Amino acid sequence: MTLPGQxxxxxxxxxxxxxxxxxxxxLRAMATPLLSHLDPAFLEIMAETQEMLRHAFxxxxxxxxxxxxxxxxxxxxxxxxxxxxGDKMVVCVNGFFGQRMVDVAGRAGAAVTVxxxxxxxxxxxxxLRETLQKVRxxxxxxxxxxxxxxxxxxxxxLGALCHELDTLLIVDTVTSLGCVPVAxxxxxxxxxxxxxxxxxSCPPGLSPVTFSTRAVEAIKRRKTKVxxxxxxxxxxxxxxxxxxSYHHTAPISMIYALREGLRILLEEGLEARxxxxxRNQQALKAGLTALGxxxxxxxxxxxxxxxxxxIPAGVDDAAVRKALLTEFGIxxxxxxxxxxxxxxxxxxxGHNSRPxxxxxxxxxxxxxxxxxxxxxxxxxxxNGVYKAS
Amino acid sequence: MTLPGQxxxxxxxxxxxxxxxxxxxxLRAMATPLLSHLDPAFLEIMAETQEMLRHAFxxxxxxxxxxxxxxxxxxxxxxxxxxxxGDKMVVCVNGFFGQRMVDVAGRAGAAVTVxxxxxxxxxxxxxLRETLQKVRxxxxxxxxxxxxxxxxxxxxxLGALCHELDTLLIVDTVTSLGCVPVAxxxxxxxxxxxxxxxxxSCPPGLSPVTFSTRAVEAIKRRKTKVxxxxxxxxxxxxxxxxxxSYHHTAPISMIYALREGLRILLEEGLEARxxxxxRNQQALKAGLTALGxxxxxxxxxxxxxxxxxxIPAGVDDAAVRKALLTEFGIxxxxxxxxxxxxxxxxxxxGHNSRPxxxxxxxxxxxxxxxxxxxxxxxxxxxNGVYKAS
Numbered sequence: 001m002t003l004p005g006q007x008x009x010x011x012x013x014x015x016x017x018x019x020x021x022x023x024x025x026x027l028r029a030m031a032t033p034l035l036s037h038l039d040p041a042f043l044e045i046m047a048e049t050q051e052m053l054r055h056a057f058x059x060x061x062x063x064x065x066x067x068x069x070x071x072x073x074x075x076x077x078x079x080x081x082x083x084x085x086g087d088k089m090v091v092c093v094n095g096f097f098g099q100r101m102v103d104v105a106g107r108a109g110a111a112v113t114v115x116x117x118x119x120x121x122x123x124x125x126x127x128l129r130e131t132l133q134k135v136r137x138x139x140x141x142x143x144x145x146x147x148x149x150x151x152x153x154x155x156x157x158l159g160a161l162c163h164e165l166d167t168l169l170i171v172d173t174v175t176s177l178g179c180v181p182v183a184x185x186x187x188x189x190x191x192x193x194x195x196x197x198x199x200x201s202c203p204p205g206l207s208p209v210t211f212s213t214r215a216v217e218a219i220k221r222r223k224t225k226v227x228x229x230x231x232x233x234x235x236x237x238x239x240x241x242x243x244x245s246y247h248h249t250a251p252i253s254m255i256y257a258l259r260e261g262l263r264i265l266l267e268e269g270l271e272a273r274x275x276x277x278x279r280n281q282q283a284l285k286a287g288l289t290a291l292g293x294x295x296x297x298x299x300x301x302x303x304x305x306x307x308x309x310x311i312p313a314g315v316d317d318a319a320v321r322k323a324l325l326t327e328f329g330i331x332x333x334x335x336x337x338x339x340x341x342x343x344x345x346x347x348x349x350g351h352n353s354r355p356x357x358x359x360x361x362x363x364x365x366x367x368x369x370x371x372x373x374x375x376x377x378x379x380x381x382x383n384g385v386y387k388a389s
Numbered sequence: 390m391t392l393p394g395q396x397x398x399x400x401x402x403x404x405x406x407x408x409x410x411x412x413x414x415x416l417r418a419m420a421t422p423l424l425s426h427l428d429p430a431f432l433e434i435m436a437e438t439q440e441m442l443r444h445a446f447x448x449x450x451x452x453x454x455x456x457x458x459x460x461x462x463x464x465x466x467x468x469x470x471x472x473x474x475g476d477k478m479v480v481c482v483n484g485f486f487g488q489r490m491v492d493v494a495g496r497a498g499a500a501v502t503v504x505x506x507x508x509x510x511x512x513x514x515x516x517l518r519e520t521l522q523k524v525r526x527x528x529x530x531x532x533x534x535x536x537x538x539x540x541x542x543x544x545x546x547l548g549a550l551c552h553e554l555d556t557l558l559i560v561d562t563v564t565s566l567g568c569v570p571v572a573x574x575x576x577x578x579x580x581x582x583x584x585x586x587x588x589x590s591c592p593p594g595l596s597p598v599t600f601s602t603r604a605v606e607a608i609k610r611r612k613t614k615v616x617x618x619x620x621x622x623x624x625x626x627x628x629x630x631x632x633x634s635y636h637h638t639a640p641i642s643m644i645y646a647l648r649e650g651l652r653i654l655l656e657e658g659l660e661a662r663x664x665x666x667x668r669n670q671q672a673l674k675a676g677l678t679a680l681g682x683x684x685x686x687x688x689x690x691x692x693x694x695x696x697x698x699x700i701p702a703g704v705d706d707a708a709v710r711k712a713l714l715t716e717f718g719i720x721x722x723x724x725x726x727x728x729x730x731x732x733x734x735x736x737x738x739g740h741n742s743r744p745x746x747x748x749x750x751x752x753x754x755x756x757x758x759x760x761x762x763x764x765x766x767x768x769x770x771x772n773g774v775y776k777a778s
Contacts, residue, residue, distance in 0.1 A: 001440060001441070001444055001655070003652060003655050003656065004437040004441070004648070004652065007418050007421055007434070007645055007648060007649060009421060009422070009424050009430050009431070009434070009645075010424075010430050011422070012422070012423070012424055012425070012428065014423060014425055016425055018638060019423050019425055019426065019638060019641060021422065021423060022422070022423055022642075027419075027420045027421075027422065028420060029396050030416075030419040030420050030642055031416045031417060031419050031420035032396055032398060032416075033398070033400070033401070033410065033411070033416065034401070034403060034408050034410060034411055034586075034592055035398050035399075035401055036401070036403055036405060036408055036720050037408065037593070039401065039714070039720065040714075041398050041399050042398070045396070045398070048393040051390060051393075052390070052393070055390055068458055068459050068462070068594070069457055069458045069462065069619060070457050070637050070638050070639070070640060071637070071638065072618065072619050072637040072638075073457070073458065073619045073637075076617065076618055076619045100618070103618055104618045106614070107614050107615070107616050107617065107618055108616070195638070197423075197638060203423055203640065203641055203642040203643075204426070204638045204639065204640050204641055204642075205457070205594055205640035205642065205643055225495070225496050226496070227496050227497070227616055227617075228465065228496065228616075228617060229461065229465055229489070229492055229493045229496055230458060230461050230462045230465045246725075247461075248459050248460070248461040248462075249407060249408060249459050249460065249461075249584070249586060249593045250459070250593065251459060251592065251593050251594035251643075252408060252592055252593055253411075253419055253592040253593075253594065253642075253643075253646075254592075254594055254640075254642075254643075256396055256398075257642075259393070259396060260396060263392060263393065266390070266392055267392065325428070325429075331425050331428065336635075
């Protein structure tokens with residue numbers, strides 16, 4: 001066969017729903033020579049990574065580690081460890097990723113009740129209480145940051161409600177960790193999964209998870225084995241804890257990367273990072289609004305790190321995204337599910353949430369929208385926000 | 390919390406059972422800025438990687454791709470896609486990794502029949518035929534290169550036998566791909582999994598798999614969904630094939646790495662690579678034999694890439710391995726399962742199968758064995774092989 005040429009990808013600025021660009025320090029960490037997964041020096045790196053991950057998740061949970069797969073493997077890990085065949089589970093669906101959790105839960109043998117909400121809107125505590133009282137499920141699953149709609153689900157009080165009714169709470173923080181607060185202990189979340197390639201500014205390949213004591217106790221009471229050997233926390237925990245017994249070969253380089261991504265996060269500080277995401281959100285929103293674009297998520301529930309906006313009538317979705325990519329090297333995302341062909345998704349996640357990226361995106365988008373857009377006002381609107389803040 | 394220092398792992402030469410050192414060109418590829426998983430430029434990189442992977446597996450199978458997890462996720466992918474609850478499966482166990490397949494199969498709901506063989510020995514076709522005729526299973530699972538014993542299972546004729554009896558053949562090539570021949574089409578293997586961190590000289594994080602047309606047809610005839618959403622090939626294939634529909638975010642950097650590892654493999658050529666592994670095997674074996682060490686695998690069935698030897702009576706396993714690691718920066722592996730504390734496992738895999746590594750390991754091991762070893766003869770014995778070949 002013909003040998004393909006040297007790896008030489010085009011330069012991109014990844015402002016879609018993820019992956020987001022990895023931080024340059026993280027990319028350097030990726031090139032570090034390997035240690036073995038049981039080397040004493042690597043065990044130390046693991047412990048440091050876990051401790052920083054607990055800080056990012058705002059938890060003291062012992063069972064906190066990155067699953068050796070991408071974000072969806074973390075969703076599956078949370079579900080298959082908590083669910084045994086026949087267990088009742090309520091899944092909240094207000095977007096594409098809630099729907100996915102329904103599929104994952106069904107494959108784990110859960111008796112699933114779907115609680116639906118309009119895409120772009122969020123669930124309120126009253127309705128959740130009503131459903132939990134009626135169904136009395138073992139597990140409730142909900143998405144913190146719906147990547148398909150840009151909606152930001154409030155979680156305050158939900159953990160306490162679940163525990164009052166003997167329910168365990170699984171939360172999808174794939175698009176929230178490292179961008180907005182994820183207070184695992186304060187909010188009493190039981191099983192939480194995220195990813196490496198968004199707010200953490202690492203390449204895709206890991207799914208950080210954390211399990212509460214309540215979740216660990218529930219796993220101990222299982223009558224059946226976890227259906228996935230690869231994702232079985234009862235074995236994986238003994239690799240990550242003091243026992244360090246071999247389960248599978250950890251993805252060494254990805255853990256180097258996550259460690260560096262977490263160091264960068266801690267150097268900045270959680271509060272400062274959240275504030276930066278909000279500041280750039282305000283500027284981008286001012287610009288997108290000046291371009292006449294409307295958000296798919298309801299006002300007051302819009303994620304700072306993911307702006308999903310409706311594609312204006314008469315605008316060619318594919319042509320605009322292609323022009324952004326080929327002319328300016330900028331990627332934004334198209335719509336998913338119900339919003340396929342109807343929305344764009346613009347991400348400002350982790351390292352990529354920067355004023356320069358906001359101005360560049362707005363300037364380029366204004367060019368690509370041409371006659372459909374406003375007249376030079378987007379960049380000015382964003383700059384107005386930066387000058388005032 | 391206290392911020393851990395900059396990533397600064399000690400220098401190691403990884404001559405254990407894996408991970409093996411990544412090739413320097415692969416490490417550089419890991420540091421390449423990201424593309425998104427649906428970028429046209431990345432889709433091209435995927436297609437090139439698939440085509441080279443087919444070459445490495447010696448197959449034309451359309452469904453050939455790297456699973457987004459480490460080697461064990463590939464084992465699970467093969468099993469859960471082929472097995473439905475209640476299906477009969479025979480698993481051949483002559484070491485630690487065969488035992489694992491029994492566990493994985495049981496979790497998938499298979500009615501498992503275990504066929505055992507002494508650790509270090511291999512299975513013969515006659516016995517396999519007898520078992521298949523008696524059990525008539527849907528699937529037979531076997532390990533090509535048993536990493537726990539160093540035994541090399543012959544596979545010629547086994548696929549034809551399975552197909553004569555309507556059985557699908559799953560093969561674990563985790564420790565064989567890129568080191569010794571893996572002739573997927575010629576040997577009629579149906580579902581084959583490997584890893585990135587051994588013969589491919591990449592970091593751990595991917596599990597290359599390939600499924601025959603026969604396996605794909607069997608998956609199409611399933612009455613139930615694959616129990617794992619993350620590993621469901623009926624969906625993953627549409628991301629890798631021309632449809633390119635989103636399933637999960639691929640681990641971009643690891644695919645960059647695998648592409649580079651495959652380019653290096655193709656530049657060298659399969660035959661040359663296999664020959665290199667045999668040449669270095671002969672030299673290492675001469676040296677280890679001069680040190681009085683005995684192989685755990687039977688004569689004639691010893692893997693070129695993994696030398697498992699019994700620890701001599703009176704030698705302190707942990708002390709020798711610790712001295713190798715701390716004095717000389719060399720990692721070798723301890724025993725697993727039945728061989729825990731009784732064997733060492735020395736790997737010469739992919740890029741690490743080099744004369745310099747053989748001499749260094751022998752010289753260092755001779756030092757560490759001290760009074761228990763021979764007297765300066767190991768390096769000379771290995772050099773004798775190099776001079777003659």
